[in-house]
Amino acid sequence: MEEIRKKLTEIGKKIVEKGLVAGPGGNISAKDGDFVYLSPSGFFLDEIKEDQWVKVNLKTGEIFGDLRPTCEISMHLGIYIERPDIKAVIHTHPPITLGLISAGIKFKPFFPDYVAILGKEVPIIDYVVPAGEEIRKAVCNEIKRVNVVLLKNHGVVAVGESIKESYTRSLIVEEAAKSIFVGILCGKLKCFTKKEIEKIEKLEAEDYRKALLKNL
Secondary structure, X not given: OHHHHHHHHHHHHHHHHOOOOOOOOOEEXXXXXXXXXXXXXXXXXXXOOHXXXXXXXXXXXXXXXXXXXXXXXHHHHHHHHHOOOXXXXXXXXXXXXXXXXXXXXXXXXXXXXXXHHHOOOOOEEOOOOOOOHHHHHHHHHHHOOOOEEXXXXXXXXXXXOOHHHHHHHHXXXXXXXXXXXXXXXXXXXXOOOHHHHHHHHOOHHHHHHHHHHXXX
């Protein structure tokens, strides 16, 4: 429990440092057995202390302590129920990604880390009202088969088998967005073919790196 709170506190600071959220935006969580630790509502992610992560019983929904969990609690719990393998959920508002997907730009694999860390498909969900059952249903419907979901006019949801893995996916999404933006400005972005994607998926070196991320 203490280790999870410590890691969440560290990642919360990094998310803000990297500009993936601003102000009290975004929310993150991690699972430990039947319990989930979520960012408290209204807090800047880099200001949350280790003892302020809100503990919630995944099976019953019981909330422990005096602080209110993020308003996206339903989405977080829904993801953990839908994907028992998932140990962490990170929801960010990365500006370049948000701008591109809200303008109708689709994300497709075009560099090795994209394929290895994000996967060959990163779907975009049309805007739905945040903080309720509508966004829970929309995200959980896609998260069954992917590890990153883009929310038009809202942000990004990245999941992982560790806090580090979900954080890494959040980072790579925004890095991809920067490259897509530059590619659009300079010409036509060259994306990978199906054959190129398959070759990357078979790389032993990528399997090793992915295995490390799951345990950090």
